[in-house]
Amino acid sequence: xxxxxxxxxxxxxxxxxxxxxxxxxxxxxxxxxxxxxxxxxxxxxxxxxxxxxxxxxxxxxxxxxxxxxxxxxxxxxxxxxxxxxxxxxxxxxxxxxxxxxxxxxxxxxxxxxxxxxxxxxxxxxxxxxxxxxxxxxxxxxxxxxxxxxxxxxxxxxxxx
Amino acid sequence: xxxxxxxxxxxxxxxxxxxxxxxxxxxxxxxxxxxxxxxxxxxxxxxxxxxxxxxxxxxxxxxxxxxxxxxxxxxxxxxxxxxxxxxxxxxxxxxxxxxxxxxxxxxxxxxxxxxxxxxxxxxxxxxxxxxxxxxxxxxxxxxxxxxxxxxxxxxxxxxxxxxxxxxxxxxxxxxxxxxxxxxxxxxxxxxxxxxxxxx
Numbered sequence: 157x158x159x160x161x162x163x164x165x166x167x168x169x170x171x172x173x174x175x176x177x178x179x180x181x182x183x184x185x186x187x188x189x190x191x192x193x194x195x196x197x198x199x200x201x202x203x204x205x206x207x208x209x210x211x212x213x214x215x216x217x218x219x220x221x222x223x224x225x226x227x228x229x230x231x232x233x234x235x236x237x238x239x240x241x242x243x244x245x246x247x248x249x250x251x252x253x254x255x256x257x258x259x260x261x262x263x264x265x266x267x268x269x270x271x272x273x274x275x276x277x278x279x280x281x282x283x284x285x286x287x288x289x290x291x292x293x294x295x296x297x298x299x300x301x302x303x304x305x306x307x308x309x310x311x312x313x314x315x316x
Numbered sequence: 317x318x319x320x321x322x323x324x325x326x327x328x329x330x331x332x333x334x335x336x337x338x339x340x341x342x343x344x345x346x347x348x349x350x351x352x353x354x355x356x357x358x359x360x361x362x363x364x365x366x367x368x369x370x371x372x373x374x375x376x377x378x379x380x381x382x383x384x385x386x387x388x389x390x391x392x393x394x395x396x397x398x399x400x401x402x403x404x405x406x407x408x409x410x411x412x413x414x415x416x417x418x419x420x421x422x423x424x425x426x427x428x429x430x431x432x433x434x435x436x437x438x439x440x441x442x443x444x445x446x447x448x449x450x451x452x453x454x455x456x457x458x459x460x461x462x463x464x465x466x467x468x469x470x471x472x473x474x475x476x477x478x479x480x481x482x483x484x485x486x487x488x489x490x491x492x493x494x495x496x497x498x499x500x501x502x503x504x505x506x507x508x509x510x511x512x513x514x515x
Binding site for chain 1: 513
C-alpha cells in the first residue's frame with residue numbers, strides 16, 4: 157500500500173473503524189514506513205487534544221424557549237382529520253356530491269322531446285296566432301259583402 | 317426499554333408531544349455543543365439549536381424514517397450553522413485574529429477567574445486554559461466544511477456514511493476532507509503535539 161492511499165484510511169485506523177483486511181494492510185504498511193508511523197502518532201495526539209475541550213450545557217432558558225415556540229406553532233391538521241372531527245360536515249358533503257352526480261348523469265326527460273310524427277302539430281301550434289287571425293278575418297261580416305275575386309279564365313266586362 | 321429516535325419521531329408524528337420532549341432532552345446538549353463549536357457564540361448557538369428543533373417539529377407530519385434520525389437532525393443543524401457562519405463572516409473578519417479567543421470561550425472570563433482563584437495551582441490551570449484556547453483557535457481557523465466534518469466525526473461519534481450524507485458528499489471525499497483538516501490541525505497545534513510526544 158502506498159503512503160498516499162493510506163491517507164484516506166488513517167483516521168479510520170486511529171478510530172478502529174477499518175475493516176479487518178484494511179486494518180492488516182495498514183499495520184503492514186506502518187511497519188515498513190517510519191514517516192507514516194510518525195503521522196499516525198501525530199494524528200492520535202491531535203485527536204486526544206480535541207478531547208480536551210469541555211462540553212457546555214445549554215442555558216436553563218433554552219428548553220423554556222423551545223417549548224414556548226412549539227406551543228406557539230399553529231395546530232396543523234390535514235383534510236382527513238378535519239373531516240373526521242366533523243362527521244356532519246362529511247355527511248353533508250357526501251350528499252351534495254351524490255346529488256351533483258345524479259343531476260349530471262340522470263336520463264334525459266323524453267316528455268319534452270317531439271317525435272318526427274308530431275312535427276305537423278308543432279308547426280300548427282307555432283302558427284296558431286296566425287290561424288286564429290285567419291278565422292277572424294274569414295268570418296268578418298263586412299268582408300263577406302265584397303265581390304268575389306275574378307278568375308283569370310272568366311272574361312271581363314271590357315273583353316265583351 | 318428506551319424508545320429509539322425513529323420510534324419517538326413516529327410518535328411525534330402521531331401527535332404525541334411528550335415524545336418530542338424526550339427527543340429535545342436527548343439531543344439538546346450535543347446539538348448546542350456542535351453549533352457552539354461551529355459559530356463560536358453561545359447565544360447564537362442556542363438560537364440555532366432552537367431553530368433546528370422547531371424545523372424538526374414542523375416537519376413531523378411528513379417524517380419518513382428513511383435515514384437515521386441523527387443524520388436528519390445534524391443535517392439541518394449543519395446547514396443552519398454553515399449559513400450562519402457565512403452570513404457573519406464579515407463581522408468576524410473585523411475581529412482581530414490576535415484578539416484573545418477567550419472572550420466567548422466555554423468557561424467565560426469571569427467564571428474562569430473564579431475557578432482560578434479557588435484552584436491552588438493557578439499556573440497549571442492557566443496553562444491548561446491556554447492550551448484549550450489554542451485548540452479552539454485551530455478548529456476555528458479550519459474552513460467551514462472541514463470544521464463541520466471534524467466536529468461531527470470527533471464529538472458526535474457519527475459514522476462516515478452518516479457524516480457524508482450530512483455534508484452531501486461521498487465517503488471518499490469526506491475521508492479526504494477529514495485528512496486535510498487533521499493535517500491543518502497537526503500543523504497549527506504542532507507545539508502541543510510535540511509536548512504530547514515527549515510525554
